[in-house]
Amino acid sequence: MKTFFIIQAVLLALLLLAVFLYIENNYIDVTKYKLRSASVNSRFKIAHLSDLHSKPFYEVIDKLKEQHPDLIVITGDYINDHEKNKEKMLSFGKALLALAPVYYITGNHERRLASFDTLMEELRNIGFHVLLNETAQLTIEDNEIAILGLDENQANFDDYKARKADTFVYQDMAPYFQELEVMNGFKLVLSHYPENFAAVKENNYSQYGFDLQLSGHAHGGQFNLPFIGPVFSPGQGLRPQYAKGSFGKKPMLIVSRGIGNAEFPFRLFNHPEINIITVTRELEK
Numbered sequence: 001m002k003t004f005f006i007i008q009a010v011l012l013a014l015l016l017l018a019v020f021l022y023i024e025n026n027y028i029d030v031t032k033y034k035l036r037s038a039s040v041n042s043r044f045k046i047a048h049l050s051d052l053h054s055k056p057f058y059e060v061i062d063k064l065k066e067q068h069p070d071l072i073v074i075t076g077d078y079i080n081d082h083e084k085n086k087e088k089m090l091s092f093g094k095a096l097l098a099l100a101p102v103y104y105i106t107g108n109h110e111r112r113l114a115s116f117d118t119l120m121e122e123l124r125n126i127g128f129h130v131l132l133n134e135t136a137q138l139t140i141e142d143n144e145i146a147i148l149g150l151d152e153n154q155a156n157f158d159d160y161k162a163r164k165a166d167t168f169v170y171q172d173m174a175p176y177f178q179e180l181e182v183m184n185g186f187k188l189v190l191s192h193y194p195e196n197f198a199a200v201k202e203n204n205y206s207q208y209g210f211d212l213q214l215s216g217h218a219h220g221g222q223f224n225l226p227f228i229g230p231v232f233s234p235g236q237g238l239r240p241q242y243a244k245g246s247f248g249k250k251p252m253l254i255v256s257r258g259i260g261n262a263e264f265p266f267r268l269f270n271h272p273e274i275n276i277i278t279v280t281r282e283l284e285k
Contacts, residue, residue, distance in 0.1 A: 021266055028063055029271045033246060033254060036282040037211050039186040041142045046188075047100070048275035050075040050216025051258030053109065054084040056092040060259065060274060064099050067276050070140045072100045073147075075216045076107025076192035078123075080262060083113060086122075093126050103129045103136065103147055107192040107217060108155030108234075109262070131190065135179050143279075144185025148176055148210070152193055155217075155235065163235060170196065170203045177208040186279060189213040189251070194242035195235055197253040206251055212277070213253045218243040220257030224270040244273075 047069035049060065064072070079089050096102050104123060106116075113119060124130050131149020138145050150173060162168040180187055187210035191197070194215035198206045205213060221230020221243040230243035247253040257273040 024267050024269070024271065025261065025265075026059075027271045028057075028059055028259070029257075029273045030063055030067065031273055031275050033275065033277045035212060035252060035277055035279050037186055037279055038282040039211060040279055040281050043278060043280045044070045044140045044143055044145075046070070046214075046277040046279065047072045048075065048214045048254065048256055048277065049073070049259060050192075050214075050256040051077040051107065051219060051260055051262075052079075052089070053077055053258075053260030053262050054080045054082075054086070054089055055260035056085060056088040057259055057272070058092070058095070061092075061095050061099070063274055064096070067274075069100045069276065071138075071145070072096055072102045073188075073190055073214055074102065074104040074128075075190050075214050075256065076105050077109045077216065077258075077260075077262070078104065078107070079110060079113075079119065080260075081109040081112040083115065083119070086119070090122060090126055093123065093128060097127045101129065101138065102127065103131060103149060103190065105131055105149040105190045105192060106151050106153070111151075111153045112156055133173075133176055135176070135183060137183060137185070145188060146180055146183035146185050147188045147190065148180040149190045150176065150192075152191065152196065154193065160234060170200045172203050173205065174203075177205070177210070181209055187211045191215050192217050193235060194218055194253060194255040195240075197242065197247065197251075199236070199242065206248060206253070208251070210251050212279075213251055214256070214275070214277075215242070215253065216256045216258050218255060218257075219261070220244045220267070220270040220273070222264060222270065223268040225268070230270075
């Protein structure tokens, strides 16, 4: 009889653990930011998605419908390096496009694909604006928006080893930022790697004149433990500084905790996240 109760207790504990992990990995937080800029004339809204990792998460569509974004940006790792669920992710992309224009950059997972060029063409064919170290100009209402989408291509497995040995050399993206600088309107930078904003010494992005950088990659540290915070991020290591939230004012960095998972299947105290950034005109002093 005692053994029976022990087995029941263990099974109940496993069931509760499974429910807890399901909620941790599937309950979507919508994190809202407000940003004022003298570069805009009226209010508009950006939805930021990152790191779906081949997860066609249709609750994201429902959440976005409630927010009515004017623009959707995806900051990499939309499809993982095994090209899992590619057709489903293309269909998911079409559902996003029904809500707003989509601007997309690559992450480390796409860059590891042998079929990289084919995938980029397929994403363009469904309507994504694919930016590979390119700029784009668009108009929302009476606002001009200039977007720089970076294709940093800095996280294959050899790059991770070099970063651990402190021999990694970051790319100089100055020519692309110079191209952005002469464009009109609100200046938005899409970069998969948040650490490139300020943690890189010579080639950091925060030295340039733009309004906002949106990034992902860190998955919120995967675990977000009480009194410790984010635990680990590739490229930043233990207790990463740039794993979630916002940093700076002008330029500002906003880091998404991401939506899916890569090799490690579980999040802990770190729900999937959609960022909603409302940009309004800065009042003249």
